[in-house]
Amino acid sequence: MRAFWAHGYERTGLPELQAAMGIGRQSLYNAFGDKRALFLEALDHYGTTQFRWLHERLAAPGSGLANVRAVLATWVDAVTARDxxxxxxxxxxxxxxxDREVTAITERHNAAIEASFLAALRRAQAAGELRPSTDVAALAQFLATLGQGLALQGRGGLSRAKAAAIVGVADGLLDAAAAGR
Amino acid sequence: MRAFWAHGYERTGLPELQAAMGIGRQSLYNAFGDKRALFLEALDHYGTTQFRWLHERLAAPGSGLANVRAVLATWVDAVTARDxxxxxxxxxxxxxxxDREVTAITERHNAAIEASFLAALRRAQAAGELRPSTDVAALAQFLATLGQGLALQGRGGLSRAKAAAIVGVADGLLDAAAAGR
DNA sequence: GGAGTTCTGGACCAATTGGTCAATATTTCG
DNA sequence: CGAAATATTGACCAATTGGTCCAGAACTCC
Incomplete structure (x- = not known):
């Protein structure tokens, strides 16, 4: 997974895969079939492991709005990490x-992220932390999109100041949606 | 450029490049040096040609805020186009x-986009369309990031409804920044 | 313990990769 | 026109790609 994560599918050769997994080539083909199947499994595994914290944090007891803000705050750190x-x-x-097989996996995880955001936002709304008029569904999709934009820029290298500014705008948006509570 | 655009660098082979450009292999190497150099030139060319409309629209006379909104609106169409x-x-x-050489180009174009947004937002602010307290620099970076998130999702396939909802949230953000004018 | 199954390592393979060469065609220009 | 330079064609090349084969090691289970 790490190898694919770092270099993508095409740029990751079998030797690198073997080295990263510490197993021989035949074992690899025995266990996964071929490179593509291995990638699909790695991709899905990534989604379940890397997003677990996000789902848990958003579902944590307490203020739904605070949970959303907490996730945004961690994005700043995550995305600007040196590596x-x-x-x-x-x-x-x-x-x-x-690609059908790939989008099936990516869309599943994206939908899960949106759903977690949505649940937290709904909770916030029900608790009076957000105005009833707020379109929480759109907001959830929006936040997921923003996260992808941040991840994208982070891969190319992103300064902490910039990431913080961007997330700050999103925070302000939540402020605005909370203003009339 | 189209070939790289559609399939990325690694997945685009020399035969495909020749076909897309309608020239022989040697001519290609004569003119560009090697595949990587060709890619770098295609990448830069993409930035100058594809973003031209955005820069012009943002710099168009009239309301700066309206210009920003117009760009956001076109994103919905662009990103949900079937192809x-x-x-x-x-x-x-x-x-x-x-990669140094690549990020040099991408960052240049990203910076240009942010700069165009910033100029339009500043104009809007000066014209009283946005509250003086609005952090227009952060907002510009934010909008650029959102665009990247949209482009990313669009590559995987994005429904019009979803794109519209996401852009709608950004529009609402602009509303909020304009509210107290 | 030992037969049978599963797993592992490394040699091997065809196909494709980016890149080059040299001969030919084309243009340029005195 | 015709010589020099430039550009195009397609054959060619070494290296790497993902994937397979097979012999032997390890494990399982009666």
Missing amino acids: FRGCLVCNATVEFGR | FRGCLVCNATVEFGR
Whole structure:
């Protein structure tokens, strides 16, 4: 997974894969079939492991709005880490475009992220933290998109100040949606 | 350029390049040096040609805020076009990560986009269309990031409804920044 | 313990990769 | 026109690609 994450599908050769996994080639083909199947499994594995914290944090007890803000705040750190390699789901979307098997996985994880945001936002709304008129569904999709944009820029290298500014705007948006509570 | 745009760097072979450009292999190497150099030139060419409209629209006379909104509106159409292939600058960022030569080009174009947004927003602010307290610099970076997120999702396939909802949130953000004018 | 199954390592393979060469065609220009 | 330079064609090349084969090691289970 790490190898694909760092270099993408095409740029990751079998030797590198073997080295990263510490197993021989035949074992690899025994266990996964071929390179593509291995990638698909790695991709799905990435989604379940890397996004677990996000889902849990958004579902954590307490203020739904605070949970959303907490996730945004961690994005700043994550995306500006010196060795940040982007988000494998985003990377795969770019590399494979509309490949059916790939989009099936990426869309599943994206939908899950949106759903977690949505649940948290709904909770916030029900608790009076957000105006009833707020379109929380759109907001959830928006936040997911913003995350992808951040991950993308982070892969190319993103300064902390810039990431913080961008997330700050999103925070302001939440402020505005909360203003009339 | 189209070939790289559609399939990325690694997935685009010399035969495909020749076919797309309608020239023989040697002519190609004569004119550009090697595949990588050709890509770098295609990438830069993409940036200057594809973003021209955006720069012009943002710099158009009249309301700066309206210009920004107009650009956002076109994003919805662009990104949900049936044959949308993403943004080559974004794709290159993903595929090459922190490759110096590539990021030099992508960052230049990203900076230009942010600058155009910033200029339009400043104009809007000066004209009283936005609250003086609005952090227009952050807003410009934010909008650029959102665009990248949209382009990313669009490459995988994005419904019009979803794109419209996401852009709608950004529009609402502009509303909020204009509210107290 | 040992037969049978599974797994592992490394040699091997066809196909494709980016890139080059040299001969030919084309243009340029005195 | 005709010589010099430029550009095009397609054959060619070494290296790498993903993938397979097979012999032997390891494990399982009666």
